[in-house]
Amino acid sequence: MYTYDEYDQKLVRERAAQFRGQVERRLSGELTENEFKPLRLQNGLYLQLHAYMLRIAIPYGVLSSTQMRKLAEVSRTYDRGYGHFTTRQNLQLNWPKLEDVPKILDELAEVEMHAIQTSGNCIRNITTDPLAGVARDELEDPRPFCEITRQWSTFHPEFAFLPRKFKIAFNASGDNDRAAMKYHDIGVKIVDRDGERGFEIWVGGGMGRTPVISKLIREFLPREHLISYLEAVLRVYNQLGRRDNIYKARIKILVNETGPDEFRRLVEAEWEDTKESSLRLDEAEIERMRGFFSAPDYESLPSSDELLGQIRSGDGALARWARNNVVVHKQPGYSAVTLSLKEPGTPPGDLSDSQMDTVADLADTYSFGEISVTHIQNLVFPHVKTSELESLHADLVALGLATPNIGRINDMICCPGLDFCNLANARSIPIAQEITERFEDIDYQDDLGELALKISGCINACGHHHVGHIGILGIDKRGVEHYQLMLGGSAGDDASIGKILGRSFPAEEIVEAVERVLKTYVDLRESPEEAFLQTFRRVGEDPFRDTLYGDVLYADHSKS
Amino acid sequence: MATCFMQIIRNRKIVDDDFVTVPNDAALPESGNIFVSLERWRSERDRLSARSGKLGVILQNTVDPREIADDLATFDAIAVHFPIYRDGRAFSVARILRQRLGYEREIRAVGNVLRDQILFMERCGFDAYQVADGKSIESALGGFEDLTVTYQDAIDARSVPRQR
Ligand code: SF4
Numbered sequence: 001m002y003t004y005d006e007y008d009q010k011l012v013r014e015r016a017a018q019f020r021g022q023v024e025r026r027l028s029g030e031l032t033e034n035e036f037k038p039l040r041l042q043n044g045l046y047l048q049l050h051a052y053m054l055r056i057a058i059p060y061g062v063l064s065s066t067q068m069r070k071l072a073e074v075s076r077t078y079d080r081g082y083g084h085f086t087t088r089q090n091l092q093l094n095w096p097k098l099e100d101v102p103k104i105l106d107e108l109a110e111v112e113m114h115a116i117q118t119s120g121n122c123i124r125n126i127t128t129d130p131l132a133g134v135a136r137d138e139l140e141d142p143r144p145f146c147e148i149t150r151q152w153s154t155f156h157p158e159f160a161f162l163p164r165k166f167k168i169a170f171n172a173s174g175d176n177d178r179a180a181m182k183y184h185d186i187g188v189k190i191v192d193r194d195g196e197r198g199f200e201i202w203v204g205g206g207m208g209r210t211p212v213i214s215k216l217i218r219e220f221l222p223r224e225h226l227i228s229y230l231e232a233v234l235r236v237y238n239q240l241g242r243r244d245n246i247y248k249a250r251i252k253i254l255v256n257e258t259g260p261d262e263f264r265r266l267v268e269a270e271w272e273d274t275k276e277s278s279l280r281l282d283e284a285e286i287e288r289m290r291g292f293f294s295a296p297d298y299e300s301l302p303s304s305d306e307l308l309g310q311i312r313s314g315d316g317a318l319a320r321w322a323r324n325n326v327v328v329h330k331q332p333g334y335s336a337v338t339l340s341l342k343e344p345g346t347p348p349g350d351l352s353d354s355q356m357d358t359v360a361d362l363a364d365t366y367s368f369g370e371i372s373v374t375h376i377q378n379l380v381f382p383h384v385k386t387s388e389l390e391s392l393h394a395d396l397v398a399l400g401l402a403t404p405n406i407g408r409i410n411d412m413i414c415c416p417g418l419d420f421c422n423l424a425n426a427r428s429i430p431i432a433q434e435i436t437e438r439f440e441d442i443d444y445q446d447d448l449g450e451l452a453l454k455i456s457g458c459i460n461a462c463g464h465h466h467v468g469h470i471g472i473l474g475i476d477k478r479g480v481e482h483y484q485l486m487l488g489g490s491a492g493d494d495a496s497i498g499k500i501l502g503r504s505f506p507a508e509e510i511v512e513a514v515e516r517v518l519k520t521y522v523d524l525r526e527s528p529e530e531a532f533l534q535t536f537r538r539v540g541e542d543p544f545r546d547t548l549y550g551d552v553l554y555a556d557h558s559k560s
Numbered sequence: 561m562a563t564c565f566m567q568i569i570r571n572r573k574i575v576d577d578d579f580v581t582v583p584n585d586a587a588l589p590e591s592g593n594i595f596v597s598l599e600r601w602r603s604e605r606d607r608l609s610a611r612s613g614k615l616g617v618i619l620q621n622t623v624d625p626r627e628i629a630d631d632l633a634t635f636d637a638i639a640v641h642f643p644i645y646r647d648g649r650a651f652s653v654a655r656i657l658r659q660r661l662g663y664e665r666e667i668r669a670v671g672n673v674l675r676d677q678i679l680f681m682e683r684c685g686f687d688a689y690q691v692a693d694g695k696s697i698e699s700a701l702g703g704f705e706d707l708t709v710t711y712q713d714a715i716d717a718r719s720v721p722r723q724r
Contacts, residue, residue, distance in 0.1 A: 161648030
């Protein structure tokens with residue numbers, strides 16, 4: 001993984017000192033709260049319902065065991081003994097005190113971490129595939145380009161006060177996008193054309209209250225122009241993005257209002273003038289970055305595909321876990337393992353300080369000390385010897401992180417909702433918990449197959465409800481929490497936005513409604529292999545609308 | 561009465577301001593250095609060029625400086641206005657002036673100019689700063705020192721990748 005040199009180290013230390021000064025000037029009254037607010041936001045510090053929330057950056061989701069131990073220590077010392085992994089592959093602390101934040105930043109700086117640009121109207125944490133570097137389907141590891149982009153965007157003097165936040169994601173795995181690239185302000189897809197490696201540039205995707213799938217703005221960008229092209233897009237956005245209405249300020253609105261062709265013309269005109277400037281990336285810099293992400297010291301082992309097949313074909317807990325939570329690896333003899341943070345009884349994405357410590361120890365034992373965070377709010381051990389899966393499984397069971405539900409209905413994304421967030425219309429965590437309990441039967445979850453359920457507590461869509469195969473949105477109906485159900489969304493390369501089929505449901509009926517949708521799917525699927533999204537796309541929304549709102553049941557389940 | 565010289569920061573030093581800003585509805589002073597709005601420059605171009613004293617123009621941050629590329633040689637200074645510190649358009653305006661259009665004289669930040677943005681302003685091409693009313697100019701000077709590591713080239717080409 002990337003390791004800091006003296007410059008990186010100096011930068012995070014200077015940032016911590018700068019923020020300490022800003023807090024002091026705020027406390028002395030030199031800065032008004034209004035002036036302080038964007039400064040603290042650019043450092044990931046929000047004012048939540050009950051307290052401050054600090055969002056710590058985990059660049060493209062990559063963590064070392066040392067960093068994980070520091071996060072454990074910080075959660076224990078300055079918070080209530082847990083942290084929350086987010087859909088931007090970051091970590092949130094929900095209860096830090098303002099006066100402790102400079103100390104937390106100092107501690108983070110010791111392990112090459114920070115909270116820079118995790119919030120505010122600036123370029124946010126760069127995200128990518130949690131399997132980057134180990135996925136069999138990737139063209140190359142995208143993280144060197146993520147790191148180049150991270151450095152370019154960190155304290156970029158021109159783009160620190162954009163109309164609105166700005167998110168960039170990389171995908172190197174073609175159709176198997178695991179980074180929701182098409183829902184980002186800029187999505188960069190690594191592609192080959194005529195034997196040359198370069199990028200597709202997608203612009204103007206996003207969730208929020210107006211979900212939009214991004215548009216292909218450039219079909220092929222040679223590698224050396226990555227930064228100059230990003231800079232051209234950002235400059236057009238900085239100058240022309242709307243600042244009069246916060247809900248229309250994202251770049252997706254600008255691209256829609258100008259139209260993709262005119263937007264492309266503006267960007268290309270800007271880029272024409274800068275592409276041969278000092279922003280051009282030289283091959284040596286790309287190679288230097290690649291050096292940081294070279295493979296760990298793998299043992300040379302024979303292929304373990306057969307062994308993994310054998311483990312999976314058993315009928316115990318290990319076999320099921322190996323089927324659902326383990327994927328094949330580039331390197332013969334190794335596998336990548338997902339640790340489920342969707343344990344019944346804990347909010348999705350939460351991890352306690354002691355779990356963090358043990359995860360760090362296990363990463364050292366099994367995965368070269370490397371951990372990655374997924375945007376579905378789980379953790380991955382990217383380099384586990386297939387022959388050690390059984391032993392790792394036993395250790396994870398003891399830790400409560402071996403729930404075999406990855407890609408299943410209970411592997412949901414859920415935002416903090418009304419329990420923490422002052423923008424929320426409704427609670428989301430309790431609904432997630434009720435769903436987890438209702439569908440706890442893992443045989444039933446496996447029978448349902450691949451299913452992405454996503455819950456947001458308001459239209460800001462932090463829980464990505466628009467792109468859930470099943471999405472749930474909390475709304476406020478005359479002072480009572482209600483939930484809108486939407487079906488058919490997808491965050492993948494086949495991106496689609498979920499459809500609302502009818503009226504919303506009160507809290508006590510929403511889980512029942514989900515159950516009806518599931519029954520309808522099971523009745524209508526052509527075979528157990530046809531996943532929910534495929535069935536929905538094949539049969540359309542009508543049968544689902546009928547079951548939800550027409551009291552029609554397509555089969556009598558008491559007889560089956 | 562105490563002196564009423566305005567102070568500004570120029571090239572990281574506090575100096576007395578040698579320009580005055582002439583509102584659109586005020587008469588032009590006979591001599592002395594002045595800033596006028598772009599509209600006034602456009603409507604009174606001849607009179608303004610004929611005066612003695614330096615001439616500066618004030619740009620709103622919505623102006624595309626490429627529109628005045630041909631006039632740049634007439635301006636001794638250009639001020640770009642920050643209506644509120646968190647409106648970042650002026651950063652792009654300054655960079656385009658410096659890098660694209662090669663403007664080499666003073667570019668001054670005016671309006672809601674605060675310590676915590678001043679370093680970014682400098683990196684985008686500003687070299688003079690009229691700090692917001694009521695804010696300490698000495699404190700603002702500290703803003704230049706807050707961060708010394710720069711990861712990307714802006715108008716300066718001193719980013720970390722080229723030092724490594
Ligand atoms: S979706 Fe709404 S309720 Fe949920 S975290 Fe975001 S702003 Fe808060």
